[in-house]
Amino acid sequence: MxxxxxxxxxxxxxxxxxxxxxxxxxxxxxxxxxxxxxxxxxxxxxxxxxxxxxxxxxxxxxxxxxxxxxxxxxxxxxxxxxxxxxxxxxxxxxxxxxxxxxxxxxxxxxxxxxxxxxxxxHHLSCQGHTVDYLTNEPINKLIALRLVAQFEKMVLSDELYAAIQQNPSLDQVPKTIIAREINRLLTADNTATALLLLRDLRLLHEIFPDLANCIGVSQNEYHTKDVYEHSVDVVANIPSDKLELRMAALFHDLCKPQCKKQINGKVRFPHHDSASADLCAAILQKYGYPQDFIDTVHHLIAYHMKKQAMSDEELLKILHHCGPTVTENIFVLQAADNAATMDTRPYGITANRQRVHTLLKQLHKV
Incomplete structure (x- = not known):
């Protein structure tokens, strides 16, 4: 060649x-x-x-x-x-x-x-004995899925798929190494396919058991997919070079299972935004992410449900708390979230975004 x-x-x-x-x-x-x-x-x-x-x-x-x-x-x-x-x-x-x-x-x-x-x-298989490669270097299980994420047509061999599914354990792998591969997987073009494989091969249960709890959790009338598949769709709606945003998208509904309630005969998830932000921050800290990265992801998740039109006072409070860049990315996450639902209700996302731009111009003139 x-x-x-x-x-x-x-x-x-x-x-x-x-x-x-x-x-x-x-x-x-x-x-x-x-x-x-x-x-x-x-x-x-x-x-x-x-x-x-x-x-x-x-x-x-x-x-x-x-x-x-x-x-x-x-x-x-x-x-x-x-x-x-x-x-x-x-x-x-x-x-x-x-x-x-x-x-x-x-x-x-x-x-x-x-x-x-x-x-x-586009066939992904091990050199030599598959089980040996995965047993001696368990991180290869996650690397395989990362390669699927990076190259659109890449498919796991039947032998590799079965070997990972039978033994998804990553116990021997340092969490910082797992985090590195998750970062690469999340910032690839075919991330959605890899995230679904992460679920199907039960690697998700090994890495993020709290996120695995979202599998099979049905939602309200605005959703056709469970919490996990919806989160995967939101990740796919965000540009691949935005790691913080994609991480926030993956975890934005993390606590929906424990927040799920019937209110007036309808499924609702009160306070799942703040609960998800706090739990996600704890998980990222365990995996060795820098504190500024954790803080940014926390802000994005904590404010992702603030979709109704807000007053200048509310918008300035978010700007003061998060800064202009993170505030803009909150609107990006909100739009990606809505695009992954059947919700056609009018929201204030666009109006809030435009008003923030105006407020920033006014602040710069002062």
Missing amino acids: QIQFSSPYIHLFRTLKHRHLTAYLAGEDLLYAIYGLPPISPFTLVTTSPIFDAKEALIQAGYTLAAEDSFVFAHPNTVRLIYTKSIHDYLERQPFTIVAAAADETGAVLASQQSLCDIKQ
């Missing part, structure tokens, strides 16, 4: 080649190139050259280096550099056939016939 690199990759290879250094495009970055998808920073390169020389060359060329296991929405010129003695050894260590491939500076792809076949067929 031979591929054509897009300009970001061409520049990276030229930078290293100028110093007589060798590099390969591998893993997900190679899949983006093969499938004709736009590259996403940070770019991952595998090198067999001295790692310090490669780092120095990239830094001098204006690139920023990312930690190998970090997850960031990176500056366009960010590179994650991985050293290996042998590219063949590196490929043999990869858990899945589709990521056991690499391309050199010429675009020539190094991979087994099985890997090439699985790449062409």
Whole structure:
């Protein structure tokens, strides 16, 4: 297989080649190139050259280096550099056939016939014995779903699906590592499919048992789906590069099961917004998220039901509490939430949003 690199990759290879250094495009970055998808920073390169020389060359060329296991929405010129003695050894260590491939500076792809076949067929299977790969490295269960989220047509092999379903445990995996994979899954284009697989394979019960309690919980006359599937739809209604918003969307109805009541013969969920915000904050703290991230998600969830037209006093209170950016994102979450229902009642979301813009202009003039 031979591929054509897009300009970001061409520049990276030229930078290293100028110093007589060798590099390969591998893993997900190679899949983006093969499938004709736009590259996403940070770019991952595998090198067999001295790692310090490669780092120095990239830094001098204006690139920023990312930690190998970090997850960031990176500056366009960010590179994650991985050293290996042998590219063949590196490929043999990869858990899945589709990521056991690499391309050199010429675009020539190094991979087994099985890997090439699985790449062409969007077929996700383990290299070697599936159960061993999942038992020795349980995080591979979540990585598999993240790859489904990243590549639209990707399908788990029957063997891989069954192996995860039979043993979804992630007990041995540090919570910060799980959080990194959840972040990547949530910020992919095919997140909804992966979140439903997370439920079907019972990984959701392992990672977020409180969220799993939302499965099968019916709602009111404005909903056709249970609480969990509705939340998945809300996530899908939000742009993929908005991690805080997508996280808030996933957890925004977290406490509906315990808040569910019959009021005047109708199903209602009083105070589920504040309860969900508080429980979500506790969960994110347990998974090691930064406090500013937790605070933002908490604000988004706590205010997501404030959809009726509000007075200037109420809007200014939200602005003071949350700041302009988070306040704007509250309206984004509210719109995404409404779009995932059959609710056609007139709300004040648009009017509130427009009034906030006016109030901010007035405040800036003072």
